[in-house]
Amino acid sequence: MTALGFYTRGVGATTTTFGTLPGRYLDIYAGQGAEEGILRMPEAREVASRDVPRHTSDFRERVRAVVEREIAPRARAVDQKAEFPRDGYLALVRNGLYATHVPVRYGGEGASAPAAAVVVEEIARACASTSLVVSVTRLATLPLLAHGRESLREKYLQAVAKDGAIFSFALSEPEAGSDPGAMRTRAVRDEGHFVLAGTKRWITNASEAQYFLVFAVTEPDAPRNRISAFVVERDDPGVSVGAAEDKLGLRGSPTCEVHFDGVRVPAERLVGEPGSGLGIALEALDHSRVSIAAQAVGIAQGALDCAAEYLGVRRQFGRQIGEFQGLRFMVASMAMKLAAARELTYAAAGHSESADESLRFFAAAAKCFASDTAMEVTIDAVQLLGGNGYTREFPVERMMRDAKATQIYEGTNQILRSVIAREVLPERPPTS
């Protein structure tokens, strides 16, 4: 086997070792998410996490074909112009890959958590900014599936699944990032309505969103259960969106402040019970961290694929640089870590599917491990391309910049290590 063959087949195999998904794509999971919503699917428990990868290959190839045709060619321009990836997002809507998690009866695909992770991973392999359109709309609508009244589900889930509506998740504030319980946005009851006032920060896709899932304090004097969740519409009077942040990476993904200035929201748009909002947010984040892990795996795979190809064609000292043992060892380490990150991610997706008690640990561990891996792998990919890796002619520097965000959002990796430690260490009485 030539060096080129080794790299293209050997390394590429990390994405193709999975078995076949029987039947029409998503069929295997259709029905499981269809009736009960993705957070409550007891029958899905039979999808053991170790079985998940075997079921994703055929589906993965279908997603990859759409991504390579419709999203990859525009990824560089999306980054360089800091433009929302509209064409890619519309292609996902057209191909039934935008809101796969929405149950069939609301017009979605009823896809499982593992299938949804495959979609995000494959998009992120080419364009992480585009993958965030999918993962954040999913994060913001999971609470509707789990806790929303039927009228809310019908209206908003159908808008997402049938019309491709974008939903933002508005939890963070200027003074409340890792500590969302410190939020100041208020929602005050007033004659069958809640009146919202405050500012949210770092809100992904805010400038494109038709809808926001907003978390606000309804019970300021209560020691706990102070926060509630609401659906707010972009056209509600008093909603305004600030300019997009000028970010290091994910430059095609608009991240904005959103201001709520006396926004009157009908009480029917409350999601879940009053005071249950923080629990709802944390539950949704547990599930969504699997998507961020998948996003990180996709970014790392894109960088590894690029580096592997480069090592097969670049020559120095009269040889392909892929023949140098020092670089082969680097590639081996990258592939090892990536394989471990992917396995952990799909194990976490299995726990997300069954919504079992191990989810919190596995989702935090997968997000931490995969995002740290994405950072390491993309930095090494830049190194393997030498000077070319440091230019915008090649995608690895973009992937390195994009990877960084996966260590920060949906719980920084410091916060997630605290979550993991809490799951591992027994509760101890406070020391005096």
Ligand SMILES: Cc1cc2nc3c(=O)[nH]c(=O)nc-3n(C[C@H](O)[C@H](O)[C@H](O)COP(=O)(O)OP(=O)(O)OC[C@H]3O[C@@H](n4cnc5c(N)ncnc54)[C@H](O)[C@@H]3O)c2cc1C
């Ligand atoms: C690109 C991007 C997109 C985002 N999208 C959204 C979105 O759509 N919706 C949304 O609501 N939010 C979003 N966020 C916000 C994101 O979730 C927060 O940035 C994140 O939770 C960290 O909060 P912070 O930025 O305020 O940092 P801080 O909380 O101020 O943290 C600063 C540093 O302190 C560390 N730290 C804080 N507390 C502890 C502790 N107890 N122990 C150890 N270390 C600690 C953190 O790990 C970090 O290193 C987004 C952020 C980014 C960058």
